Amino acid sequence: MTLETIHADNRPHVVIIGAGFGGIWAAKELADQPVRVTLLDKNNYHTFQPLLYQVAAAEIEPEQIGYPVRGILRRMPNVTFTLAAVTAVDLTAQTVTTTQATLAYDYLILATGSVTQFFGTPGAAAHSFSLKTMEEGVRLRNHILTCFERAVHVPPAERRQLLTFVVVGGGPTGVEYAGALSELVYGPLRKDFPELDMADVSIVLLEAAGRVLGGMSESLSAYAARSLHKMKVVVQLEKRVTAVTGTAVTLHDGAQIPTNTVVWVAGVGGEGLARESGIEVLGNGRVSVLPTLQLPQHERVFAIGDLAAFPAADAASGHFLPMVAQVAIQQGIHAAQNIGRHQLGVPLAPFHYWDKGSMATIGRNKAVVDWHGRTFTGFLAWLIWGVIHIMYLIGFRNRIMVMLSWAWRYFTFEQTVRLIMPSSQAAWLAMAPEEVNETSAD
Amino acid sequence: MTLETIHADNRPHVVIIGAGFGGIWAAKELADQPVRVTLLDKNNYHTFQPLLYQVAAAEIEPEQIGYPVRGILRRMPNVTFTLAAVTAVDLTAQTVTTTQATLAYDYLILATGSVTQFFGTPGAAAHSFSLKTMEEGVRLRNHILTCFERAVHVPPAERRQLLTFVVVGGGPTGVEYAGALSELVYGPLRKDFPELDMADVSIVLLEAAGRVLGGMSESLSAYAARSLHKMKVVVQLEKRVTAVTGTAVTLHDGAQIPTNTVVWVAGVGGEGLARESGIEVLGNGRVSVLPTLQLPQHERVFAIGDLAAFPAADAASGHFLPMVAQVAIQQGIHAAQNIGRHQLGVPLAPFHYWDKGSMATIGRNKAVVDWHGRTFTGFLAWLIWGVIHIMYLIGFRNRIMVMLSWAWRYFTFEQTVRLIMPSSQAAWLAMAPEEVNETSAD
Numbered sequence: 035m036t037l038e039t040i041h042a043d044n045r046p047h048v049v050i051i052g053a054g055f056g057g058i059w060a061a062k063e064l065a066d067q068p069v070r071v072t073l074l075d076k077n078n079y080h081t082f083q084p085l086l087y088q089v090a091a092a093e094i095e096p097e098q099i100g101y102p103v104r105g106i107l108r109r110m111p112n113v114t115f116t117l118a119a120v121t122a123v124d125l126t127a128q129t130v131t132t133t134q135a136t137l138a139y140d141y142l143i144l145a146t147g148s149v150t151q152f153f154g155t156p157g158a159a160a161h162s163f164s165l166k167t168m169e170e171g172v173r174l175r176n177h178i179l180t181c182f183e184r185a186v187h188v189p190p191a192e193r194r195q196l197l198t199f200v201v202v203g204g205g206p207t208g209v210e211y212a213g214a215l216s217e218l219v220y221g222p223l224r225k226d227f228p229e230l231d232m233a234d235v236s237i238v239l240l241e242a243a244g245r246v247l248g249g250m251s252e253s254l255s256a257y258a259a260r261s262l263h264k265m266k267v268v269v270q271l272e273k274r275v276t277a278v279t280g281t282a283v284t285l286h287d288g289a290q291i292p293t294n295t296v297v298w299v300a301g302v303g304g305e306g307l308a309r310e311s312g313i314e315v316l317g318n319g320r321v322s323v324l325p326t327l328q329l330p331q332h333e334r335v336f337a338i339g340d341l342a343a344f345p346a347a348d349a350a351s352g353h354f355l356p357m358v359a360q361v362a363i364q365q366g367i368h369a370a371q372n373i374g375r376h377q378l379g380v381p382l383a384p385f386h387y388w389d390k391g392s393m394a395t396i397g398r399n400k401a402v403v404d405w406h407g408r409t410f411t412g413f414l415a416w417l418i419w420g421v422i423h424i425m426y427l428i429g430f431r432n433r434i435m436v437m438l439s440w441a442w443r444y445f446t447f448e449q450t451v452r453l454i455m456p457s458s459q460a461a462w463l464a465m466a467p468e469e470v471n472e473t474s475a476d
Numbered sequence: 477m478t479l480e481t482i483h484a485d486n487r488p489h490v491v492i493i494g495a496g497f498g499g500i501w502a503a504k505e506l507a508d509q510p511v512r513v514t515l516l517d518k519n520n521y522h523t524f525q526p527l528l529y530q531v532a533a534a535e536i537e538p539e540q541i542g543y544p545v546r547g548i549l550r551r552m553p554n555v556t557f558t559l560a561a562v563t564a565v566d567l568t569a570q571t572v573t574t575t576q577a578t579l580a581y582d583y584l585i586l587a588t589g590s591v592t593q594f595f596g597t598p599g600a601a602a603h604s605f606s607l608k609t610m611e612e613g614v615r616l617r618n619h620i621l622t623c624f625e626r627a628v629h630v631p632p633a634e635r636r637q638l639l640t641f642v643v644v645g646g647g648p649t650g651v652e653y654a655g656a657l658s659e660l661v662y663g664p665l666r667k668d669f670p671e672l673d674m675a676d677v678s679i680v681l682l683e684a685a686g687r688v689l690g691g692m693s694e695s696l697s698a699y700a701a702r703s704l705h706k707m708k709v710v711v712q713l714e715k716r717v718t719a720v721t722g723t724a725v726t727l728h729d730g731a732q733i734p735t736n737t738v739v740w741v742a743g744v745g746g747e748g749l750a751r752e753s754g755i756e757v758l759g760n761g762r763v764s765v766l767p768t769l770q771l772p773q774h775e776r777v778f779a780i781g782d783l784a785a786f787p788a789a790d791a792a793s794g795h796f797l798p799m800v801a802q803v804a805i806q807q808g809i810h811a812a813q814n815i816g817r818h819q820l821g822v823p824l825a826p827f828h829y830w831d832k833g834s835m836a837t838i839g840r841n842k843a844v845v846d847w848h849g850r851t852f853t854g855f856l857a858w859l860i861w862g863v864i865h866i867m868y869l870i871g872f873r874n875r876i877m878v879m880l881s882w883a884w885r886y887f888t889f890e891q892t893v894r895l896i897m898p899s900s901q902a903a904w905l906a907m908a909p910e911e912v913n914e915t916s917a918d
Contacts, residue, residue: 078621079895097537102894104668114671117625117896134629169898179520183559187576226546229556431884431892435877442873450873452544453521454559456611456898 045070045112048373049130049137051120051307052145053080053103056339056362056369058428060143063370065110069377072137074130076119078103081168082427084359085436087207089171090297091214092179092222092449094439096168101429120146123311125332141334141373144308144321145366148340148357151301151318157278158202162298165207174297176454178215181294183454186229191292197235198293200283202275203300204241205249206394209258211297212239213396216265218449226452237266238291240273240283242300247402249356250392250409254402257411261396275300302357304341316343320354325384327369336372338365344385359426360390395419398444487512487554490815491572491579493562493749494587495522495545498781498804498811500870502585505812507552510819514579516572518561520545523610524869526801527878529649531613532739533656534621534664534891538610540877543870562588565753567774583776583815586750586763587808590782590799593743593760599720604740607649616739618896620657623736625896628671633734639677640735642725644717645742646683647690648836651700653739654681655838658707660891668894679708680733682715682725684742689844691798692834692851696844699853703838717742744799746783758785762796767826769811778814780807786827801868802832837861840886 046069050057053075064071079100088094107113118132123142130137150166152158163174178199185196199219201212215237224232239246239262245255246262246269259269275296277284282292304319313329315321320343321329327342329335339362346353355361365385372382391405393415401416403409410418420440427433443449488511492499495517506513521542530536549555560574565584572579592608594600605616620641627638641661643654657679666674681688681704687697688704688711701711717738719726724734746761755771757763762785763771769784771777781804788795797803807827814824833847835857843858845851852860862882869875885891 077896077899078625079897095537095539096897097539097893097895100895100897102668102892105664105890105892105894108667111670116628117622167899172898180559183520186558222547225550226544228553429892431888431890434880434884438876438880442876446873448547448873450544450547450871451539452547453539453542454519455521455538455542456614 043070046140046377047072047138048141048143049074049139050143050145051075051123051130052147052339052341053077053115054083054145054147054339054362055359056145056147056366057143058103058106059363059366060145060338060370061107061110061113063367064373065113067112067370067374067377069112069141069373071110071113072139073103073107073113073115074118074120074132075103075115076117077168078115078117079168080106080428082432083166084423085427086165086168086171087211087214089168089451090163090165090174090178090211091218092175092451092453093214093218093443094436095451096172098432098435098439099427100168101432106428120307123307123313125311125313125329125335128334139334141376142336143366143369143373144313144335144337144341145339145362146305146307146341147362148302149305149319150298151303152298153301155275155278158275158296158298161278161280162202162296165211165297165299166302172455175451177295178218179452179454182223182227182230185234186227190234193230194234194236195281195292196294197230198238198291199236199295199297200238200240200291200293201297201299202240202283203298204239204243204246204269204271205299206247206392207299208239208241208297209246209262209394209396211299212237212262212267212269213265213400216262216267217397220266221447222449222452236268238268238270238293240275240285241269241271242274244271246271247394250394250402250404251407254404254409254411258394258396258402261400265397302340304343308337308341318343326372326382327365327385328372328382333376336369338362338369344387347387355387356392358392361387363426364388393419393422485512488582488819489514489580490583490585491516491581492585492587493517493565493572494589494781495519495557496525496587496589496781496804497801498587498589498808499585500545500548501805501808502587502780502812503549503552503555505809506815507555509554509812509816511554511583511815513552513555515545515549515555515557516560516562516574517545517557518559519610520557520559521610522548522870524874525608526865527869528607528610528613529653529656531610531893532605532607532616532620532653533660534617534893534895535656535660535885536878536881537893538614540874540881541869542610543874548870562749565749565755567753567755567771567777570776581776583818584778585808585811585815586755586777586779586783587781587804588747588749588783589804590744591747591761592740593745594740595743597717597720600717600738600740603720603722604644604738607653607739607741608744614897617893618898619737620660621894621896624665624669624672627676628669632676635672636676636678637723637734638736639672640680640733641678641737641739642680642682642733642735643739643741644682644725645740646681646685646688646711646713647741648834649741650681650683650739651688651704651836651838653741654679654704654709655707655842658704658709659839662708663889664891664894678710680710680712680735682717682727683711683713684716686713688713689836692836692844692846693849696846696851696853700836700838700844703842707839744782746785750779750783760785768814768824769807769827770814770824775818778811780804780811786829789829797829798834800834803829805868806830835861835864
């Protein structure tokens with residue numbers, strides 16, 4: 035089918051912004067409907083975000099958790115992909131403006147996801163590493179490895195600063211990354227750097243609340259904290275970060291931790307396009323949606339996934355559904371089905387979240403699974419975690435490659451992707467320390 | 477061993493510049509000698525350059541042909557690695573200055589390799605893509621994919637220009653890349669872009685001489701040209717490029733080919749450090765060496781691999797050994813052994829190249845092998861090529877991953893790494909065409 039025939043097509047035009055879990059599953063569902071679909075993303079690949087932290091820990095290749103969007107869409111002849119950044123949405127004119135063109139839509143699905151939130155913490159945005167995009171995962175991996183390379187050549191105080199890694203936020207991502215970092219550092223990096231004394235290394239996990247994994251059962255929080263402690267991760271609870279610079283993080287009690295590495299996984303908010311386009315958003319940038327996932331007053335516009343603020347079952351407490359893949363997948367399918375209902379003129383159905391439980395992995399044979407109050411830890415939880423993540427990874431080759439990477443690491447204790455690549459990200463090796471501090475989060 | 481004990485060590489200090497084939501094999505050989513060794517490289521990984529073209533054709537992940545240098549050195553307690561760029565070599569003071577420090581050496585092995593040569597062709601350096609480093613491989617992959625994405629949205633003339641890919645140089649790399657590009661384009665990209673008409677695509681291989689693969693037997697040149705023709709690659713012989721811009725390549729006969737993509741694999745010369753340090757070099761930047769691989773007048777300095785201009789067996793013709801991995805490996809071992817001889821005070825041995833033959837792969841089941849005049853083509857040559865490349869790939873995991881990538885591609889006809897990553901390299905999608913042309917080779 036050529037572009038011309040697609041444009042001549044008079045089926046309703048559905049535009050989906052974002053090829054994350056929500057956007058892809060919505061497209062899949064719309065593939066069987068009498069509509070034509072344009073899926074927009076600024077990357078030509080879908081990112082499997084739940085494993086990004088493993089990229090940042092040199093465990094897997096970034097390519098293994100990316101899959102070309104056009105490859106996913108091949109069996110969906112009514113779905114077209116456009117690689118473009120969306121610059122504006124006009125709900126009145128019913129148009130989406132991109133860096134390529136302006137598109138008119140009959141239905142719009144906003145699935146732009148979330149971005150890191152720094153809560154206005156001074157210096158945090160400029161000097162921390164985030165873990166939301168493939169580039170951020172690779173940059174953090176490169177930075178960790180560069181810190182070790184640089185530590186070989188500097189005096190002791192600076193060396194300890196370079197070898198102190200602070201993870202801010204004790205949610206699943208923070209726990210998973212702190213554990214993965216411990217396995218990387220005390221495993222292969224210890225062997226790679228016989229010049230360095232591992233006593234100079236410190237991995238710190240800061241959490242503002244009274245326990246890590248606050249969204250799970252308390253017994254799992256305790257298990258995670260114990261496991262991290264055994265892995266030499268210093269877990270500090272009830273610590274709020276008040277400032278970040280390129281050389282230190284400051285806590286609310288005035289304590290300072292000298293470090294060149296702050297990994298900020300303390301908060302996420304809705305991606306900015308909706309707000310910038312004048313769509314009403316909550317304080318954290320998420321869009322309020324009706325139970326049908328429609329925007330209030332805009333029956334042809336849906337918001338799904340991380341971007342959508344959808345009340346949780348215990349809505350009385352003011353909670354919204356968590357920003358996880360399962361919510362996005364289920365909402366993507368549901369929004370697509372509601373578009374079908376709207377075309378048929380039948381009432382739209384309210385969305386109900388089927389909670390498949392939450393989980394996090396901490397390290398080798400160590401994970402936690404919380405399934406409707408039933409909890410699993412240790413090897414069994416770790417197996418469940420692995421199987422489910424492989425299941426939702428797109429692309430059979432990626433599944434095999436990731437499983438092979440895991441098996442390799444499991445049996446050899448080696449994280450093999452210890453590459454500073456692209457090498458421009460090691461450029462600060464050549465700089466004077468002052469410059470380094472100014473640019474370390476670039 | 478800590479840095480301090482290494483520095484207090486009074487064994488002779490061998491500095492090796494470059495962790496390519498020559499440098500790594502020299503280090504391995506020196507691991508058993510009573511010396512201490514510092515290996516310097518500006519990357520923290522060894523690059524398996526013979527497969528770089530497959531990275532640029534989206535066939536394999538870049539990480540699969542990179543291996544951490546420190547991982548290679550683990551079993552060599554007398555070898556230290558320093559990640560640094562070398563800025564100068566002083567043969568009189570016997571020092572090497574890097575971005576980290578200045579090192580004094582007792583023996584020096586120059587193994588800095590080669591860089592692309594443009595022979596002063598106007599615009600070639602600024603507007604062509606090279607294939608010497610991992611970054612260049614990734615950048616070319618991203619560029620090809622971006623050309624296809626962009627072609628969807630432009631008028632026909634610009635579309636044909638975006639879909640014309642010109643490879644300059646019909647040596648092994650040019651032949652291999654043209655073939656790999658054909659398989660990428662007419663395989664998965666044809667399916668990925670149903671909006672595009674493949675008749676708008678053209679892959680052109682330009683060669684200045686009368687045949688491709690000039691270093692091999694004539695029958696193999698003919699086979700390669702025939703194979704490429706069948707794969708829709710337009711092979712143009714006796715064509716010299718006189719100018720390159722961001723939108724066209726001009727030939728010596730005045731013909732112009734409109735294109736945004738010129739892949740320049742027409743020539744390589746010695747890397748610049750030797751020349752910049754005042755070491756005498758030939759016109760193409762290679763260092764003349766004695767039969768022992770020593771520099772004339774500098775008995776403690778050796779040059780090996782692509783950097784060294786070593787007369788070939790048919791030296792009367794003025795030829796030097798080719799810039800291939802086998803020469804570098806054998807010279808690396810030989811230089812290390814000669815350092816051992818020099819310490820013992822015995823005469824140094826002249827280097828003799830054991831030619832293991834040359835080979836190139838063209839595509840699925842199609843390759844050429846030239847082994848001392850015996851030639852092999854087709855499936856057998858293709859198998860030999862594969863086995864030998866896997867053998868010299870460093871790291872068991874990389875071997876498995878590459879074999880798996882090949883097997884996957886072989887059975888599914890899919891090049892899966894069709895990712896534009898980092899996404900900044902697709903930024904020109906957002907630009908006006910004039911800007912694009914100015915920056916397309918960035």
